[in-house]
Amino acid sequence: SQQGEEDPQALSIQEGENATMNCSYKTSINNLQWYRQNSGRGLVHLILIRSNEREKHSGRLRVTLDTSKKSSSLLITASRAADTASYFCATAPYGNNRLAFGKGNQVVVIP
């Protein structure tokens, strides 16, 4: 079954720096999504990229998708302390409405 899998490394960066995290998956997808989870909270949808798109921007977020490599990256530019969270990628298959979530990537932004 398909599953988003992020690079497992935790990331610790200084405020103002960029943060990049990657995600790989195994099977065909309809779209790929990124979610953020702050400590003690539920997941919040950040951005979605469709299978026929290669890059998408939303504010300080940039997502890329390479379907030939079955991989995606999330870039957060000019990070802020409030960006400290876990970030999950999730793949949406064709034909049903469940998502397959990765294990998450913890990002700590130091003020």
Add this chain to the structure above:
Amino acid sequence: DAGVIQSPRHEVTEMGQEVTLRCKPISGHNSLFWYRQTMMRGLELLIYFNNNVPIDDSGMPEDRFSAKMPNASFSTLKIQPSEPRDSAVYFCASNGGVFNIQYFGAGTRLSVL
């Protein structure tokens, strides 16, 4: 809309007791998902419903777990009897069908002693 509402936010119980977690999805959403999150296993899908009908319950760990969705605005996840290894954060999420974007509740933190 208030978003997905879960109750209780925290539950502490003793082993062997029955636990019922509740979820109110976003009005108009026709799919509802129950997840469990632990440090060891990450986020696991337990069961999901489309139009109040259970579609996939393959993630339900044991017969001790059951879920119902009697109507479009309410779902329950029940654990009977509870065990310490059930301790986790349980999330409910709903989906309105557009691109499969899911909206999560704040979760119920369950501690079974």
